[in-house]
Amino acid sequence: MTVDIFLKYLGVFAVGGILCTIAQILLDKTKLTSARILVLYVVSGVVLTAVGIYDYVVKIGSFGATIPLLGFGYSLCKGVFKAVDEFGFRGIFTGGLADVASGIVTAILLALIASLISKPKSKKQ
Amino acid sequence: MSNHLNKLTEKKYSEMTNRYSKKSGLIKDCFFAFVFGGLICIIAQLFHDIIISSTAQKIFGTLTEENAKALTVMFMVFVGVLLTAFNVYDEIGNIAGAGTIVPITGFANSITSPAMEYKSEGFILGVGAQMFQVAGPVIVYGTAASVIAGFIYYLIK
Amino acid sequence: MSTKQGKQTYTNDRKVYIKETAAIVGPREKEGPLGDYFDEVQNEDFDEKSWERAEAKFTGSVFQKLMRKIQLKTDDIDCILAGDLMNQCIASSIGLRDSGVPYLGLFGACSTIAEGMVTGSLLINSGGMDNVICMASSNFCAAEKTFRMPVEQGGQRPPTAQWTVSGAAGLWLSSQSGGPVITSVTIGKITDFNVTDANNMGAAMAPAAADTIIAHLSDLGLEPSYYDAIITGDLGLTGSGMLRELMDMHGYSLYDERNNCFRHQDCGAMIFDPIKQKTHSGGSGCGCIASVFASYFYKQLQGGNLKRILVVGTGALMSPVSVKQSESISGIAHAVAIEAQ
Numbered sequence: 275m276t277v278d279i280f281l282k283y284l285g286v287f288a289v290g291g292i293l294c295t296i297a298q299i300l301l302d303k304t305k306l307t308s309a310r311i312l313v314l315y316v317v318s319g320v321v322l323t324a325v326g327i328y329d330y331v332v333k334i335g336s337f338g339a340t341i342p343l344l345g346f347g348y349s350l351c352k353g354v355f356k357a358v359d360e361f362g363f364r365g366i367f368t369g370g371l372a373d374v375a376s377g378i379v380t381a382i383l384l385a386l387i388a389s390l391i392s393k394p395k396s397k398k399q
Numbered sequence: 400m401s402n403h404l405n406k407l408t409e410k411k412y413s414e415m416t417n418r419y420s421k422k423s424g425l426i427k428d429c430f431f432a433f434v435f436g437g438l439i440c441i442i443a444q445l446f447h448d449i450i451i452s453s454t455a456q457k458i459f460g461t462l463t464e465e466n467a468k469a470l471t472v473m474f475m476v477f478v479g480v481l482l483t484a485f486n487v488y489d490e491i492g493n494i495a496g497a498g499t500i501v502p503i504t505g506f507a508n509s510i511t512s513p514a515m516e517y518k519s520e521g522f523i524l525g526v527g528a529q530m531f532q533v534a535g536p537v538i539v540y541g542t543a544a545s546v547i548a549g550f551i552y553y554l555i556k
Numbered sequence: 557m558s559t560k561q562g563k564q565t566y567t568n569d570r571k572v573y574i575k576e577t578a579a580i581v582g583p584r585e586k587e588g589p590l591g592d593y594f595d596e597v598q599n600e601d602f603d604e605k606s607w608e609r610a611e612a613k614f615t616g617s618v619f620q621k622l623m624r625k626i627q628l629k630t631d632d633i634d635c636i637l638a639g640d641l642m643n644q645c646i647a648s649s650i651g652l653r654d655s656g657v658p659y660l661g662l663f664g665a666c667s668t669i670a671e672g673m674v675t676g677s678l679l680i681n682s683g684g685m686d687n688v689i690c691m692a693s694s695n696f697c698a699a700e701k702t703f704r705m706p707v708e709q710g711g712q713r714p715p716t717a718q719w720t721v722s723g724a725a726g727l728w729l730s731s732q733s734g735g736p737v738i739t740s741v742t743i744g745k746i747t748d749f750n751v752t753d754a755n756n757m758g759a760a761m762a763p764a765a766a767d768t769i770i771a772h773l774s775d776l777g778l779e780p781s782y783y784d785a786i787i788t789g790d791l792g793l794t795g796s797g798m799l800r801e802l803m804d805m806h807g808y809s810l811y812d813e814r815n816n817c818f819r820h821q822d823c824g825a826m827i828f829d830p831i832k833q834k835t836h837s838g839g840s841g842c843g844c845i846a847s848v849f850a851s852y853f854y855k856q857l858q859g860g861n862l863k864r865i866l867v868v869g870t871g872a873l874m875s876p877v878s879v880k881q882s883e884s885i886s887g888i889a890h891a892v893a894i895e896a897q
Contacts (some may be wrong), residue, residue: 275423286444287437290502292468294436295429296427296498301712302423305753308500308711309533312509313540315501320544324552337447338440340468341475342501343537350541354549358556370545377503380473380511382530385482389514389526394485394708395583396600396722397493397695403770404747404763406805412749416759421715421837428712468680478672492710499710508710516706519606533709 282336284348289335293342344357349373413492435491435498437458447471479507484515509533532552558681562775564768564818565742572738573678574894575730577850578622580614582696582722585839585847588828593851595621600697600722607698608642610649614652614843615640615693619866622689622726633657634684637675638691639668641720641844643875647693651724657689666761666790667744668692669725669846670869670890675740676729677892679783681854686731693724694841703754703876711817716756718792719835721827723843725850734896736857742891744768746873751886754874754877758795758824759835761870764801764887765791768868772891773808778807780819784862787853788889789870790824792838845869857896867892 297311306314322328328348332339339345350370357369371378416502449455451467462470482488488508492499513532517525531538558566581592586597598617602610615638623630636655639662652659664671674692679685697707698718700731705711729738747764765788773780780786780803791799800820803810810820823845828835849867856862873886 283441283444290440290500291433291437294432294498294501297501298429298432299425301427301497301500302425302529302714307512308497309536312500312506312533312537316541317544318540323511324548335440337444337471338437340437341440341443341472341503343503343506346503346506346537347447347541347544350545351548354545355524355552358549358553363553366546366549369549371543373409376469377472377476377506378534380476381480381507381534384477385494385511385514385530386509388480388484388511388521392486392515392516394512394697394706395486397707398490403767403774404802404806407749407802409750411716412763414752415798415801416751416756418795419801420756421794423712423714459832486708491711493712495710496712505710510710512706512708516701517757519608530649532705 279376286332286338288338289331290338290342293339293344315343316347316350319344320351323351346374346377355380431494432498433495435495436502439475439498439502439504443475446474463496475503476507479504480511482513483508506534506537557683558678561740564744564771565609565740565775566678567740568624568677568681568738570681570731571733572582572680573730573733573735574727574738574854575732575735576622576626576728577725577854578618578625579725579847579850580618580621580723581843581847581897584696584833585721585723585827588833590827590848590852593855594847595851596722597810600695605699607695608646611640611642611647611693611695611698611724612651614695614722615647615691616654618691618726619652619655619689620694620726622728626728628687630656633687633689635660635679637662637672639663639672641665641699643885647695647698648691651693664869664888665871665873666840666844667869667871667888668842669727669849670789670867670892672891673727673729673738673867674890677738677741678727678770680731686694689726690728691724691726692842692846694720694722694843696720696722698800699841701837703804707828712843713836714755715836716794718728718751718760718790718824718837718840719828719845720841721839721847723847725843725846727850732741737897738855738892739895740893742768742772742775744771744891746870746886746888748884748886752882752884754845754879754885757790757793757840758792758800760872760885761889762791762795762798764889765799765868765870766806768889769803769866770806770890772866772893780810781812783819783864783866786810786820786866786868787849788820788822788868790838790840790842791870792824793830794837796822798826820852821854850866857894860896862896864893867894
């Protein structure tokens with residue numbers, strides 16, 4: 275039991291860590307800006323999910339695979355497939371955003387509140 | 400073009416630029432990206448495992464796996480926004496690099512930081528319009544990719 | 557009148573004195589190695605609600621401080637030459653809109669204060685003007701917002717990146733005697749060796765600095781050893797090394813054999829402690845050379861530690877739009893020769 279939990283968390287840590295490390299290598303070694311890398315990650319997430327590879331990554335990494343932005347692409351793709359199964363053609367357009375809506379709406383709402391109550395400060399270093 | 404620097408060519412200068420430009424400490428950067436990125440995912444997993452634990456279910460009522468996952472993402476977004484609003488996310492990001500950019504907390508940070516920054520330009524064209532400086536392209540191309548994937552799936556299903 | 561020497565250099569027949577200076581900087585600059593030389597320290601937000609207003613207040617406060625120091629009426633000032641890094645130079649225009657002095661806005665990126673000294677000394681040598689104020693300012697947070705990303709956004713800077721100096725400085729140029737003298741000025745050419753990395757300004761500007769220094773020396777038939785110090789604006793640690801190699805490559809050594817050190821000094825490399833303050837390649841921004849020259853070097857000239865210096869303001873001519881459109885980053889540099897009296 276405890277070994278299972280340990281292994282699960284090890285998987286989460288390793289997969290999450292590796293996905294971030296790949297992005298770090300891209301940041302340091304190429305001229306890609308962070309915005310480009312994030313777009314690359316989301317689109318890769320959609321593609322990897324569509325061809326069925328990312329399901330394995332999620333199986334090993336659980337939240338280590340879904341919390342990095344690849345997971346955002348994973349949700350978009352899963353959502354769209356589910357909706358196509360359910361609603362047919364209409365699902366192509368309704369499925370993607372529906373599955374990530376909770377995250378985006380939370381971010382918009384909280385960011386709005388943050389802009390009301392907090393002021394940006396200069397960097398320490 | 401400069402006639403005083405007649406011994407310099409663009410090619411020579413680009414080689415010289417490479418020689419003088421210090422490189423990032425890749426090993427150190429990757430180590431911190433790995434650790435911070437991994438830890439953020441662990442926090443998400445912990446939160447998820449706690450809210451679906453039998454004790455929590457007894458108190459708050461049953462929670463479907465789907466809702467638990469959505470709640471976890473919302474919680475992580477909340478953490479990202481909170482750390483940004485308290486002016487610490489950028490300080491952590493300075494050490495963690497991609498470890499704080501790639502997780503969903505970084506997505507929340509990329510929405511919150513322009514929202515705070517552009518408040519000085521008003522709520523409509525400042526906060527409202529600038530919020531999606533980085534998140535906008537992510538949503539645009541993610542959605543576009545999902546539509547293409549959905550269309551292909553629809554055809555071959 | 558100014559007399560043209562060679563192709564780009566003008567010597568002043570009418571003496572132009574730098575009679576007084578003022579500089580206000582932010583806390584990071586105060587903590588740096590030159591902290592004790594600055595007149596005043598203010599927070600980067602200067603109690604204002606936006607970074608832009610804060611920078612404008614830096615500019616306005618420097619102007620008032622300078623006016624208090626020189627005890628002239630605003631009517632006695634013929635013209636202000638000022639510029640900054642924000643779009644359309646709004647920090648200068650907002651900061652100086654209540655000054656009641658004729659105003660010319662300048663854009664020379666981080667070379668602005670040198671551009672101001674060049675223009676100011678030519679204006680005084682026109683015979684029509686007697687008192688000109690040159691100013692320049694920059695603000696770390698405002699520059700981050702304009703050129704990079706919001707300050708609260710997480711991320712790392714590469715080792716070649718520079719920190720924009722938060723600060724503003726003003727110089728009073730006058731035809732009345734007193735203070736160091738501007739003897740000649742050299743107007744630089746736009747120089748571009750196809751650097752596209754917006755995080756490597758030093759590399760983008762080093763060829764411009766070398767080009768202008770060589771132009772100045774060859775126009776006047778001088779050797780680098782004529783000057784006690786050749787001071788560049790904000791090449792930083794990366795760009796300084798590159799400038800020294802470029803000068804060597806073209807037969808002008810900036811090394812001082814007698815004192816076993818470089819004759820060349822760079823304000824961007826001097827203003828911060830790169831290890832303690834983790835400022836990577838050093839400082840940059842219009843306020844960098846402006847505040848360092850107005851405080852540290854001005855005091856060195858007055859104290860007699862330096863007799864003859866060549867101040868070379870360097871700027872990277874780019875905008876957020878040009879960077880997004882993948883234009884290469886052009887450099888510019890203007891040189892001002894100054895002698896202590």
